[in-house]
Amino acid sequence: MLKQVFPYGEKDSPLEGTYLDLNLHKQASAGDVFIYANYITSLDGRIALYDEDLGEYAVPKSIANGRDWRLYQELAGQADIMLTSARYFRQLEKGKAQDLLPVGSGEKYVDIKRWRKKQGLKAQPDVMILSNSLDIPLAALEKVQDRKVIVCTGSTDQAKIGSLEQAGVQVIRVMSSMVETSRDPSASPRGYSLASQFTLSLRVTGKFVRQTLIDLKYRSAYLIAGPEVHATLLKNDCINELFLSTYFALVGGKKISTLLDADLPQAKTLKLLSSYLDTQENQMFQRFQYV
Ligand SMILES: NC(=O)c1ccc[n+]([C@@H]2O[C@H](COP(=O)([O-])OP(=O)(O)OC[C@H]3O[C@@H](n4cnc5c(N)ncnc54)[C@H](OP(=O)(O)O)[C@@H]3O)[C@@H](O)[C@H]2O)c1
Structure with a gap:
């Protein structure tokens, strides 16, 4: 069961359905898109640790768990499209990604699939990948050939x-x-050095992602990538909500990933919308609005 601790005074409820009825696919106002992110973190803020055996960053096994995964799937259930990274597909090809993109198969998630159908959503959310290298293994893309795949680069x-x-x-x-x-204010009176005049940063911006989603008529987008894509969108204030699962364990480590991998001009404030204590696992599920 889940114990709702905020807003106060609600009764305990089962895990299943906690996020499915939020209707995230209906939150965007006309001509807009609603973008939400989801992470599981340890108490010391790790979303991934470098795994020497895998030779990759991966979600720490000590915090990954089926109950959090159920909510991850419920959030996917409400998405028109999922935003992910090329690195995910590189890991997927090597069999090192956490799982195939949802909505998952099997009895466990059949209710989410049914729910999507009832809502008039496609069987699976489409996929948008951010990549500058374009090193996206075609074999891994075959695993999502049942949906539209878009690459922003x-x-x-x-x-x-x-x-x-x-x-x-x-x-x-x-x-x-x-x-x-790129600017180098010390280089010339106009603020550009000779080198930087020709140095265009061709990285995808959050603004570009958001506008592309709107142009393509998507209404809800679920960000499942790591800290770089999160930072890309956050820097342009392009994310509406954050779903954060905090597992009550310290996992340590020096080669780590956290929620964000970038400098921010100033701290970003979030407003707590809901908070549940999971009495079956040692964790908490929180929903925040970026303000
Ligand atoms: N605990 C959790 O809830 C959670 C959630 C998500 C991920 N993770 C973990 O975090 C680790 C990193 O995940 P991730 O690889 O998805 O992380 P990421 O840091 O968001 O993605 C990195 C890749 O995305 C592309 N990218 C990011 N920003 C871009 C931009 N502005 N323009 C163009 N391309 C951009 C780049 O691809 P190219 O190199 O192709 O240019 C880059 O290598 C993984 O181990 C994953 O398991 C954990």
């Missing part, structure tokens, strides 16, 4: 773009108007 590598398009992927490149120019 700053790359101009025609060979890689061509092979992705041949595999049925829609590749959307950042436009120059969206690109930030």
